[in-house]
Amino acid sequence: MTKRPLCFLCFLMVLGLGIMNFAGIPLLGGNPLPVTVQDWIEAHPGSVICGEVEQYENTEFSQSVYLKKTYLIYQSRKFSIENVRVFLKKEEDLKPGMKILVKGTLKRVEEPSNPGGFDSQHYYACRHIYYFMKKAVVRKKTESYSGYRQQLFKVKEKCRQILTESAGEDAPLFCAMVLGDKQDLDPEMRMRYQLAGIVHILAISGLHISILGMGLYNLLKKIGLGIWPAGIFSLGVMLQYGIMTGGSVSTMRAVIMFLIAMGARITGRIYDMMTALSVTAMMILLESPAYLLDSGFLLSFGCVLGIGVAAEKICALAGAEKKWTKALVSSIALQLVTLPVMLKFFGEVSLAGFFLNLLVLPSVGFVLMGGMAALLLGIFSISAAKLVILPARGLLLFYEYLCSLAGKLRWSTWIGGEPEIWQILVYYVFLITVLFMGQYIKEPMRREQEAGMKSELSSRDKRIPGKIQRKLRTVRAAAGALMITGILILGFHPAGDLKVTCLDVGQGDGILVETPDNHHFLIDGGSSSQSDLGRYCLLPALKSQGISYLDGLFISHTDKDHISGAKELLEYMGNGLTTIRAGYLVLPSWAEKPEAWEELSDAAQKAGIKIVTGKKGDELHCGLVSFSILWPEKNATGKDVNEEAMVMELSFGEFQMLFTGDIGADTEKKLLASGILKDVDCLKVGHHGSRYSTTEAFLEKIKPELAIISCSSTNTYGHPSPETVERLEAAGSQVEYTMKNGAITVETDGKKLKIYRFRRD
Incomplete structure (x- = not known):
């Protein structure tokens, strides 16, 4: 640290930010605006704001505009609310730098509501955005704008047009790699790249900047420009390139480090990577401290640390000397450094990426240069x-x-789940210890090289005294044991209690059951208010819990709000887009099967999942947990999917929970008449709290202590009905809502009951 004072300063800065975050100072997240302003916005969501257009894009349903230096206007007074993302009702002719007056509904950026969910609130906090404005209308706009930024926008649009015309169906990939524009990138293609561990090549990073920047610099020198002109021109071009491609944190890191490296080359100074990395980190964190807990920031800087610090020491430990072994071990070192970050934010890490990156990375430069060459030639000739x-x-x-091949391999990813902070800290203590061991081994090797011993390792080992050889072997064995232990600690998830999580799927149902003996079930999984539920809710929830195998997927009935995400999940399994697998799909036993029933069955068969049907009297025993199917009857037709939905009771010790799908009063009467209902501890309230379900007689029989209602706060059905809530409270039930607190988790040892809300009121 004494040799690198800027590194020490960066360490102190990071430590200080961490302490302030622990103390509750909202620098790394939260809303830094004055409480009075926050309270006023919450009380008056219909507001008028004024700000400067930074950028804009057309989404599927509206035009999205990013405003900076934004003010909330109320009774001729102005309150700064930093940056705001605005969704306009209709498309407007806007240009960067314009100042606009907008009226609409201000809403706080939402925090995640499910395990593994994307943290939009923190993502936008890094960009100083704390509010969205929905249903906005532009009241006024200035004629003046930024000619420079508009020109950059036009250049980017022209580049996108050239790539679209020249690259055909591959244009979205080239736009992502060359322009940092993922707007048209197929989500399934992104999932394939992520599964294979090569998704990083689709983002502007140090690899891209170094290839393009150094390529330009060397080209200018070859055509006769000196170091100063070539360097300064390259600096200017790459800076504009970074701004044009969107300025993501990985781009900012790469561009700043390139500027420092080129500045050192121009001035004849020595470039120190660790010092450059520290300066870059401090510059980014000074602009926005929230980046310290951002996945993009941590992965971008973690990769550089893995390559620049860890790789050499891990190679020494592994005895890697040949070029290909060094490349493989360096890839593993990079993964070891970023492993906790990957698990914390994504719940899984690609194992296939260890090997596929050896094939992909050497050729990425050719793809980038091909895209750049097409852009240059496309100005004159698309052909x-x-x-x-x-x-x-x-x-x-x-x-x-390669991505398709990885999708066929069950072992291509490790779904380790989201680790706790203590697990991450223990892992990094072990990793740092291993790196010190690598440094210990590296020293005798360095001394040998200085002494002129240049033979192969096998023959060199013969010249090393046996005592030293034994010591080296001991160190390597200890390092391997430490690393394996660290990884096992990172993926450790203690079992013991039954956990039932009612996910916040909006207007729909999705319930995850985790048993004490490590079996997992999903009951329904659909929504009529959230699209792509499988990708954005179910998959992240499963991965965050470290679940790579579902023993069973129960479908109560085939309405969209109960199957949309489950169907996606089955299709992902069948198409090799996830390594999560399932054993059984349990569908209601109906004589007349609707189209949706058949579609689910076909998707399950393609994924290699066994299909069974459930009816009254069927039971499933799984260790200490059992499921009893109470409905539908054996002669159910399936014409009324709600009233003939599958009703189940889960039992574990003295704990019982009832899942009622979307049944109404008619089916409740039949269940009462059959005499199979009994006192339960928890009720998953039927039909999202509809007034036509959960009757007084039904509640009097089952007497639930806890009732969970799953619905959307913006649904148009009036769910949950005030009458239903009143009946539940009158029956002595504690009522929990996913629309208020996000996912609701019930945890029990078979006797005592604990309730966890994913987010507070």
Whole structure:
């Protein structure tokens, strides 16, 4: 640290920010605006704001505008609310730098409501955005704008047009890699790249900046420019390139480090990577401290630390000397450094990426240069651009083949789940210890090289005294044991209690059951208010809990709000887009099967999942937990999917929980008449709290201590009905709502009951 004072200063800064965050000072998240302003916005969501257009984009349903230096206007007074993302009702002719007056509904950026959910609130806090404005209308706008930024926007649009015309169906991939524009990137393609562990090549990073920046610098020097002109021109171009491509945190890190490296080259100074990395981190954190807990920041800087610090020491430990072994071990070192971050934010890490990156990374430069060459030639001739980009398209086809291959392998990812902070700290203590061991081994090797011993390791080992050889072997064995222990601690999830989590799926149902003996079940999984539920809710929830196998997927009935996400999940399994697998799909036993029933069955068969039907009297025993199916009857037709939905009772010790799907009063009467209902501890309230379900007689019989209602706060059905809530409270039930507190988790040892709300009121 004494040799690198800026590194020590960066460490103190990070430590200080961590302490302030622990003390509750909202620098790394939360809302830094004055409480009076926050309270006023909450009381008056319909507001008028004024701000400067930073950028804009057209989404599927509206035009999205990012405003900076934004003020809330109330009774001729102005309150600064920093940056705001505005969703306009209709498209407007806007340009960067324009100042606009907008009226709409201000709403706080929402925090995640489910395990593993994307933290939009923190993501936007890094960009100083704390509020969205919905249903906005532009009242006034200035004529003046930023000519420079508008020109950059036009250049980017022209580049996108050239790539679209020259690259055909591969254009979205080239736009992502060359322009940092993922707007048109197929979500399933992104999932394939992520599964294969090569999704990082789709983001502007140090690899891209170094290839393009150093390529430009070397080209300018070859054509006769000196170090100063070539360096300054390259600096200017890469700075504009970073701004044009969106300025993501990985781009900012790469551009700043490139500027420092090029500045050192121009001035004849020595470039120190660790010092440059520290300066870059401090610059980014000074602008927005919230980046310290951002996945992009941590992964971007973690990768550089893995390559620059860990790789050499891990290679020494592994005895890697050949070029290919060094490349493989360096890839593993990078993964070891970023492993806790990957698990914390995504719940899984790609194992296939260890090997696929050895094939992909050496050729990424050709793809980038092919895209850049197409952009340059496309200005004059699209035909020439199509020709020059063909080899790069061929490489993308090869990448797609590798991704498809990874999707077929069950072991291609490790779903370790989201670790606790103590697990992360213990892991990094072990990793740092291992790196010190690597430094210990590296020293005798360095001394040998200085002494002129340049033979192969096998023959060199013969010249090393046996005592030293034994010591080296002991150190390597201890390092391996420490690393394995650290990884096991990181993926450790203690079992023991039954956990039932009612996910916040909006207007719908999705219930995850985790048994004490490590069996997992999903009951329904659908929503009529949230699209892509499988990708954005169910998959992240399963991964965050470290669940790679579902023993069973129960479907109560086939309405969209109970099956949309479950169907997606089955399709992902069948198409090799996830390594999560399932054993059984349990569908209601109906004589007349609707189209949705058949579609679920087909998707399950494609995924290699066994299909069984459930009816009254069927039971499933799984260790200490059992499921009893109380409905539908054996002769159910399936014409009324709500009233003939599958009703189940879960039992564990003295604990019982009832799942009623969307049944109404008619089915409740039949269940009462059958005499199979009994006192339960927890009720998953039927039909999202509809007034036509959960009757007084039904509640009098089952007497639930806890009732959970799953619905959307913006639904148009009036759920939950005030009458239903009154009946539940009159029956002595504690009522919990996913729309208020996000996912609701019930945990029990078979006797005592604990309730966890994912977020507070």
